[in-house]
Amino acid sequence: AQKITQTQPGMFVQEKEAVTLDCTYDTSDPSYGLFWYKQPSSGEMIFLIYQGSYDQQNATEGRYSLNFQKARKSANLVISASQLGDSAMYFCAMRFTGGFKTIFGAGTRLFVKA
Amino acid sequence: EAQVTQNPRYLITVTGKKLTVTCSQNMNHEYMSWYRQDPGLGLRQIYYSMNVEVTDKGDVPEGYKVSRKEKRNFPLILESPSPNQTSLYFCASSLGTGKETQYFGPGTRLLVL
Numbered sequence: 001a002q003k004i005t006q007t008q009p010g011m012f013v014q015e016k017e018a019v020t021l022d023c024t025y026d027t028s029d030p031s032y033g034l035f036w037y038k039q040p041s042s043g044e045m046i047f048l049i050y051q052g053s054y055d056q057q058n059a060t061e062g063r064y065s066l067n068f069q070k071a072r073k074s075a076n077l078v079i080s081a082s083q084l085g086d087s088a089m090y091f092c093a094m095r096f097t098g099g100f101k102t103i104f105g106a107g108t109r110l111f112v113k114a
Numbered sequence: 115e116a117q118v119t120q121n122p123r124y125l126i127t128v129t130g131k132k133l134t135v136t137c138s139q140n141m142n143h144e145y146m147s148w149y150r151q152d153p154g155l156g157l158r159q160i161y162y163s164m165n166v167e168v169t170d171k172g173d174v175p176e177g178y179k180v181s182r183k184e185k186r187n188f189p190l191i192l193e194s195p196s197p198n199q200t201s202l203y204f205c206a207s208s209l210g211t212g213k214e215t216q217y218f219g220p221g222t223r224l225l226v227l
Contacts, residue, residue, distance in 0.1 A: 004156075006156075009154075033213050035215060043202070043220065043221050044218065044220055044221070045204065045206075045218035047215040047216075047217075050213050050215060052213055091156055091157065093157075100145060100147075100162045100164055100170065101159065101162070101172065101173075102147065102159055102162075102216070103159070103173070104149075104156040104157040104158070105156050106154055106155060106156040107156050
């Protein structure tokens with residue numbers, strides 16, 4: 001069964017420190033894409049980073065990087081130098097190339113402490 | 115400005131009263147999708163559309179209908195809403211289904227009494 005698991009319902013991090021948000025997935029499809037989205041308290045969904053299943057290198061976008069371990073089926077989001085504005089809900093999602101289905105994890109709420 | 119718009123943003127209704135949530139995108143995207151967000155469950159896909167007149171069920175389609183008569187519009191119809199459809203609804207669109215991210219609308223918060 002295709003599934004995304006985010007095991008951390010909530011996390012705290014000190015401002016300026018790095019934090020890792022966990023995401024594991026389950027699929028037998030060889031071709032897929034992994035996405036991370038941020039949802040601040042205002043409610044909008046903001047795209048952060050993408051990793052393709054065939055990409056050899058881990059994706060990076062500014063302070064965001066994706067630690068992709070294909071054999072372990074994990075796609076953890078690393079936020080470096082956390083800022084107060086990073087306090088939000090974070091969702092991991094998987095999309096199947098050539099198909100149209102997208103599944104999301106339950107999310108991790110991140111709190112950044114000053 | 116490239117965007118996905120949804121209307122209404124907030125809606126309170128009663129059980130059984132038909133309603134439509136509109137979704138429109140101005141990016142000429144072929145792919146559109148509806149999700150509902152519930153606490154502890156993340157976002158779950160309701161329906162998606164690959165192009166005009168082509169739609170398919172997601173994971174939680176029961177109680178919902180969609181139509182795609184024009185490329186830019188993808189309305190979500192609740193013909194007989196029930197309290198378990200109280201949720202936050204998002205419409206999204208994307209150019210394709212590969213690495214292109216989906217662009218999300220602002221969300222519609224629905225309360226069914």
